[in-house]
Amino acid sequence: MDRRKFCRSAVAASVAAAIPLMPGCSRRAPVATEADTSIRGISLDGAEIELEKAALKELGESMTGPVLLSGHADYDGARKVWNGMHDKRPALIARCMNSEDVSNAVTFARERGMLTAVRGGGHSWPGKSVCDDGIMIDLSQMHTVSADPDTKRAFARGGALLGALDAASLEHGLITTAGVVSHTGVGGFTLGGGMGRLNRKYGLAIDNLRSAEIITADGQIRRASANENTDLFWGIRGGGGNFGVVTEFEFELHPFERNLLSGGLVWPIAQAKDVLEFYGEWYQGLSDEMYVGPAMVTLPDGTSVVVMEVVYDGDPAAGEKELGPLRKIGTMLDDGVKMQDYNVMQTQEDAAFGHGVRSYIKNGMVSEITQGLVDMMIESFTADPRLALFTHTLGGAAKRVGENDTAFPHRNAETMLGVGGGWMDPADDESGIALSREWYYKLEPFMGGYYDNIDFDGTAAVGNYGPAYERLSKIKGQYDPGNLFRLNSNVEPA
Numbered sequence: 001m002d003r004r005k006f007c008r009s010a011v012a013a014s015v016a017a018a019i020p021l022m023p024g025c026s027r028r029a030p031v032a033t034e035a036d037t038s039i040r041g042i043s044l045d046g047a048e049i050e051l052e053k054a055a056l057k058e059l060g061e062s063m064t065g066p067v068l069l070s071g072h073a074d075y076d077g078a079r080k081v082w083n084g085m086h087d088k089r090p091a092l093i094a095r096c097m098n099s100e101d102v103s104n105a106v107t108f109a110r111e112r113g114m115l116t117a118v119r120g121g122g123h124s125w126p127g128k129s130v131c132d133d134g135i136m137i138d139l140s141q142m143h144t145v146s147a148d149p150d151t152k153r154a155f156a157r158g159g160a161l162l163g164a165l166d167a168a169s170l171e172h173g174l175i176t177t178a179g180v181v182s183h184t185g186v187g188g189f190t191l192g193g194g195m196g197r198l199n200r201k202y203g204l205a206i207d208n209l210r211s212a213e214i215i216t217a218d219g220q221i222r223r224a225s226a227n228e229n230t231d232l233f234w235g236i237r238g239g240g241g242n243f244g245v246v247t248e249f250e251f252e253l254h255p256f257e258r259n260l261l262s263g264g265l266v267w268p269i270a271q272a273k274d275v276l277e278f279y280g281e282w283y284q285g286l287s288d289e290m291y292v293g294p295a296m297v298t299l300p301d302g303t304s305v306v307v308m309e310v311v312y313d314g315d316p317a318a319g320e321k322e323l324g325p326l327r328k329i330g331t332m333l334d335d336g337v338k339m340q341d342y343n344v345m346q347t348q349e350d351a352a353f354g355h356g357v358r359s360y361i362k363n364g365m366v367s368e369i370t371q372g373l374v375d376m377m378i379e380s381f382t383a384d385p386r387l388a389l390f391t392h393t394l395g396g397a398a399k400r401v402g403e404n405d406t407a408f409p410h411r412n413a414e415t416m417l418g419v420g421g422g423w424m425d426p427a428d429d430e431s432g433i434a435l436s437r438e439w440y441y442k443l444e445p446f447m448g449g450y451y452d453n454i455d456f457d458g459t460a461a462v463g464n465y466g467p468a469y470e471r472l473s474k475i476k477g478q479y480d481p482g483n484l485f486r487l488n489s490n491v492e493p494a
C-alpha cells in the first residue's frame with residue numbers, strides 16, 4: 001500500500017501541486033449525430049431501454065455542448081472521476097455549457113425514466129457522479145467563478161472547482177469557506193455541507209450560500225434563496241444533489257488577510273497520548289480564529305507521526321499566544337507554523353490526493369474527545385499504521401447555526417473523525433477497505449452520525465440526515481417525485 005497517500009500534514013507542503021485537469025472539450029460535432037443506430041440505456045429501476053437515434057440527435061441539436069457516446073475522443077476523459085475505483089461507462093454524456101443545456105438533458109432523462117448521474121467536480125468517494133448505461137450530466141465545462149468586491153459575493157458555476165472559488169475571492173482580498181483540496185468540486189462539496197479550514201470563523205460553505213440557480217426534475221430553471229423557493233433553499237443546504245442540478249452558487253465573501261499564521265506541528269507517534277489528551281481538553285476553549293486538528297499518519301519514510309494542522313485567521317500575535325500551550329507538549333519533530341499565504345495551505349495536499357488514486361474512507365461525528373476515544377484512536381492506528389486517521393475541526397460559527405436552520409444536522413459536533421486511505425494497486429483494495437472498516441467499527445461507539453461527503457458507503461441516508469430527513473423527503477416529493485436524482489445519499493420522495 002502506498003504510504004505517501006493521505007499524509008495530511010505540513011510535510012505534504014513540499015509536494016508539488018500537480019492538478020490533473022479535465023481534458024478540454026473538443027469542438028467536434030455532437031456525437032449524437034454520429035450514432036448510426038439506437039443505443040442501449042438503463043432505466044431508473046434497472047431495466048434496459050432503447051435510445052433511438054432520432055432522440056439522441058434531437059438532444060444533440062438542442063444543446064450548445066456535445067453529447068458524447070462511447071468511441072468519441074472525449075468520452076473516456078469525460079467519464080473519469082477522481083476515485084480510481086470507479087470505472088463506469090454511461091450510455092451518453094451530456095456535456096453541458098449552460099443552464100439551458102442542463103434543462104434539456106434533465107428533460108431528456110426524465111421523459112425516458114433514465115438513470116441519471118450529475119457530475120460536478122467528480123470527487124464523490126462512492127463515485128455517485130458517474131453510472132453504467134445511464135446519462136451523465138457533465139458540468140465540468142461550466143467551471144468559471146467570478147467575485148464582486150462591492151457586494152462581497154462570489155458566483156460559482158455548477159462545475160467549478162474549489163481552487164477557482166478561492167482564487168477569484170482572494171484576488172479581491174476576500175474569502176469564503178472552501179475545502180482542503182483545491183481540485184474538489186464546489187457542487188457536491190457545498191450541497192453536502194462544506195467543511196473547510198475557515199469553518200470555525202465563517203461557518204460551513206452552506207452557511208455562506210446566499211442563493212442558487214437550480215434545474216429541477218421538471219426541467220425548470222429556478223432560483224432558491226431566503227426569499228425564493230425557500231424550502232428548496234433549505235434542502236440544498238446539506239441535502240446533497242437530491243433536488244436538482246445547481247448551475248450557479250452565490251456565496252457571501254469576507255474581508256481576509258491571505259498572509260496568515262499557518263502550517264503543521266509534528267510529534268513522534270510515541271507522544272500521541274500526551275498530545276491527544278491535551279488536545280481533548282484544550283480545543284474546547286479555542287477562538288473562532290483558530291483552526292487546529294490532529295491526524296495520525298505515516299510519512300513516506302515509514303515514520304508514524306501525530307500532526308496538528310493550524311490555520312489562524314486573525315492577529316498573528318494573538319494566534320502565537322493561543323498556540324503557546326500546545327507547543328509546550330512533548331518534543332516536536334517539526335514546527336512548521338509560520339506566516340504564509342493561505343493558498344499554500346489550500347493547495348499543499350493537491351498532489352497527495354491526486355486524480356486516479358483508489359480510495360476508501362469512512363467517518364463519524366464526534367461531540368466530545370473523551371479518554372476512551374483517544375485510547376481507541378491510538379490503539380487502532382499503532383496496531384497497523386498503513387492508513388490515516390484524521391479529524392476536521394468544527395465548532396465556532398459552524399456550531400452556532402441552529403440544528404434545523406439548514407438540512408445539515410451535525411451542528412453539535414466538535415469534530416469529524418475520518419479513517420481511510422488511498423493506494424494505486426487494485427490488489428490493495430481488499431486489505432485497504434478491510435483495515436478502514438476495522439478501525440471504523442472500533443471507533444464507532446464514540447461517534448454519532450456521519451458526514452456523507454467524506455464517506456464511501458454513504459447509502460444510509462437517514463443516518464446522515466438525522467432529524468432533517470422527514471422535511472427533506474417532503475421537499476423531494478415536491479421537486480423530484482420520480483426520484484430522478486437518486487445517485488447521491490438518496491432521500492426518498494414522501
Ligand SMILES: Cc1cc2nc3c(=O)[nH]c(=O)nc-3n(C[C@H](O)[C@H](O)[C@H](O)COP(=O)(O)OP(=O)(O)OC[C@H]3O[C@@H](n4cnc5c(N)ncnc54)[C@H](O)[C@@H]3O)c2cc1C
Pocket residue numbers: 081082117118119120121122123124125127128129139158159178179180181184185186187188189190191192193194195196240241242244245246247353453454487488489
Ligand atoms: C481529495 C478530496 C478532498 C476533500 N476535501 C473535503 C473538505 O475539505 N471538506 C469537505 O467538506 N469535503 C471534502 N471532500 C468531500 C467532497 O466534499 C465530496 O466528495 C463532494 O461530493 C465533492 O463534490 P464534487 O462536485 O467534486 O463531486 P461529484 O462527484 O461531482 O458529485 C458528488 C455528488 O454531488 C452531486 N453534485 C455535484 N455537483 C452538483 C451540482 N452542481 N448540482 C447538483 N448535484 C451535484 C453529484 O451528483 C453527486 O451525487 C473531499 C473529497 C476529496 C476526494
